[in-house]
Amino acid sequence: MLVFENVSKVYPGGKRAVDHLDLEIGEGEFICFIGPSGCGKTTTMKMINRLVKPTDGKILLNGKNILEQNVVELRRSIGYVIQQIGLFPHMTIRDNIALVPRLKGVPAEERNKRAEELLELVNMPKEFLDRFPHELSGGQQQRIGVLRALASNPPLILMDEPFGALDPITRDSLQAEFKNLQQSLGKTIIFVTHDMDEAIKLADRIVIMRAGQIVQVGSPDEILRNPADDFVRDFIGKDRLAEAQQHFQTVGQIMNPDPVSIGLGATLSEAVRTMRRRRVDSLLVTDDAGILRGKVTIEQIDRNRDLDAAVADLMERDIQTVRADTLLRDATRNILVRGSKYVPVVDARKRLIGIITRTNLVDVLYDSIWGEEDDEEQDAVVNEAAAAPQTGEGS
Amino acid sequence: MNMLQELLTYYQQNGSYVMEQFVRHFLMSAYGVLFAAIVGIPVGILIARYGRLSGWVLTAANLIQTIPALAMLAVLMLVMGLGANTVVMGLFLYSLLPIIRNTYTGLKSVDLPILEAGRAMGMTRAQRLFMVELPLSLSVIMAGLRTALIIAIGVATIGAFIGGGGLGSIIIRGTNITDGGAIILAGAIPTALMAVIADILLGWVERALSPANKKRGIPAAGETTEII
Numbered sequence A: 001m002l003v004f005e006n007v008s009k010v011y012p013g014g015k016r017a018v019d020h021l022d023l024e025i026g027e028g029e030f031i032c033f034i035g036p037s038g039c040g041k042t043t044t045m046k047m048i049n050r051l052v053k054p055t056d057g058k059i060l061l062n063g064k065n066i067l068e069q070n071v072v073e074l075r076r077s078i079g080y081v082i083q084q085i086g087l088f089p090h091m092t093i094r095d096n097i098a099l100v101p102r103l104k105g106v107p108a109e110e111r112n113k114r115a116e117e118l119l120e121l122v123n124m125p126k127e128f129l130d131r132f133p134h135e136l137s138g139g140q141q142q143r144i145g146v147l148r149a150l151a152s153n154p155p156l157i158l159m160d161e162p163f164g165a166l167d168p169i170t171r172d173s174l175q176a177e178f179k180n181l182q183q184s185l186g187k188t189i190i191f192v193t194h195d196m197d198e199a200i201k202l203a204d205r206i207v208i209m210r211a212g213q214i215v216q217v218g219s220p221d222e223i224l225r226n227p228a229d230d231f232v233r234d235f236i237g238k239d240r241l242a243e244a245q246q247h248f249q250t251v252g253q254i255m256n257p258d259p260v261s262i263g264l265g266a267t268l269s270e271a272v273r274t275m276r277r278r279r280v281d282s283l284l285v286t287d288d289a290g291i292l293r294g295k296v297t298i299e300q301i302d303r304n305r306d307l308d309a310a311v312a313d314l315m316e317r318d319i320q321t322v323r324a325d326t327l328l329r330d331a332t333r334n335i336l337v338r339g340s341k342y343v344p345v346v347d348a349r350k351r352l353i354g355i356i357t358r359t360n361l362v363d364v365l366y367d368s369i370w371g372e373e374d375d376e377e378q379d380a381v382v383n384e385a386a387a388a389p390q391t392g393e394g395s
Numbered sequence B: 001m002n003m004l005q006e007l008l009t010y011y012q013q014n015g016s017y018v019m020e021q022f023v024r025h026f027l028m029s030a031y032g033v034l035f036a037a038i039v040g041i042p043v044g045i046l047i048a049r050y051g052r053l054s055g056w057v058l059t060a061a062n063l064i065q066t067i068p069a070l071a072m073l074a075v076l077m078l079v080m081g082l083g084a085n086t087v088v089m090g091l092f093l094y095s096l097l098p099i100i101r102n103t104y105t106g107l108k109s110v111d112l113p114i115l116e117a118g119r120a121m122g123m124t125r126a127q128r129l130f131m132v133e134l135p136l137s138l139s140v141i142m143a144g145l146r147t148a149l150i151i152a153i154g155v156a157t158i159g160a161f162i163g164g165g166g167l168g169s170i171i172i173r174g175t176n177i178t179d180g181g182a183i184i185l186a187g188a189i190p191t192a193l194m195a196v197i198a199d200i201l202l203g204w205v206e207r208a209l210s211p212a213n214k215k216r217g218i219p220a221a222g223e224t225t226e227i228i
């Protein structure tokens, strides 16, 4: 819905605040601009509602060049929220919220209804409508700031560090509240911040800027997994990267590469022997090419007295597998939801290459809790815990 | 005691005359300030918007203010002749500085984020001026009018020298006769009274207009359920 084509801004005095910027933003997207102070985030944002005039390039809103539209109408069709909140101190909350509808000539009665409706969205009681901004706390004021931007139901909302001046607890609750609001209303949001946590929490896509240029664009996951360069890596920060590393651990990284398996042609008595030897209660069944075909459990064998029968006749064929490059967190979800004790890991050709068990997951959990600490004693505990169940855990 | 006696006698005998001069005095001052407001407020708005003019205009208004009142009225008299109109003209010139300066200061002191919010929400220039800038600087502008009116009430006393009438004529009469102390007081007391009352009334209006003093309809946020 919004396209930047080769947009630059040079301020009088020669400061190049935005430098050949290209970007395309889709309907309903939540975009966070992030970067160090002075990198041109605010300038980029203000060019969209023409508070700043681009020196060069084109900005298209729904296919139309914004410079060719009536500036007043353009602004009334774009919501705007700033860090300093900027409520009008001489107007009541009601008048503040309903300002754009008033400018557009909406009758007073309708405006009032709209103001009440909006106030309900953020769970504030009606009494607030007749108060003045200075009677509200900072967090409440910024809620009103957001409502004011929503008042005439604009499809696009620009927000310049809107929660930057609030205390951390208020900020957290406003972030969550606002993300919900955005999703339920389907707005396109352009949100400037210098707080990476905020960007990760809110954004569908993050745009990382430096010195007026875009360094990287991507979803929070993409950026955390593949930072484009050292600048981005520094900006994300070591801690967050390490955390992300864990977040993005794959099944292959933690699986037990030595699953207990048996050939298709083996007899049940052979299977029982293997189970005893390896101290497991089920076996994965593979064919000659190592492709996973099914599994047999000790209960199944118990029920079938003919120990000379082939494993292939008895095995359960319909089993769930994961690929080694699956994210651990997704696999975990499967294991937990389905209640399986383990999941075999296969490669692209369905060959059995490993297994993850609940024990593996416990190890990971330990690592994420204790792993960052240098304390040797704790390391020892973790290693023990990790090492013990490693052997022969078939199920 | 004697003086007080004389004063009371004077008021008894010339009550309606004093009243007449009081009203005349007030009207001259008020007209001067009114015309100055009609000119000065728009000029203040203009120089607040086009910053480059502000230096020149404020310097000029300042210069007018430094001319002694008597000299100014004398010069005006040469051009406009005797009479109340000349006095009003002088008061007009004197009132310009406080009115222009306060309008300018008032508009300039509106918070930038608030102005930007207005712009970003699609207010036209006129809407920004009338819905945001003027309401927010109204109390400062009122303070300018108040200063101007008090100065005008004082200066109008001298207007009697060029035939403007007003309470000044009573004072001048007192200075022209021997033992005229009581008569001087008879003119000076109402003048002072007028200035004090104007000051109190306009001060009250000024405070009422201040955005920081908007009434608190309902208990403040912190006293009721805290939402955050």
Ligand SMILES: Nc1ncnc2c1ncn2[C@@H]1O[C@H](COP(=O)(O)OP(=O)(O)O)[C@@H](O)[C@H]1O
Pocket: A011, A012, A013, A015, A016, A017, A035, A036, A037, A038, A039, A040, A041, A042, A043, A044
């Ligand atoms: N009105 C202006 N005039 C001149 N330079 C400006 C102006 N506004 C911003 N700049 C400069 O442009 C650069 C980008 O500013 P800005 O877009 O506000 O950055 P950010 O919002 O990322 O902190 C900065 O170096 C800033 O000093």
Ligand SMILES: [Mg+2]
Pocket: A041, A042, A043
């Ligand atoms: Mg900024």
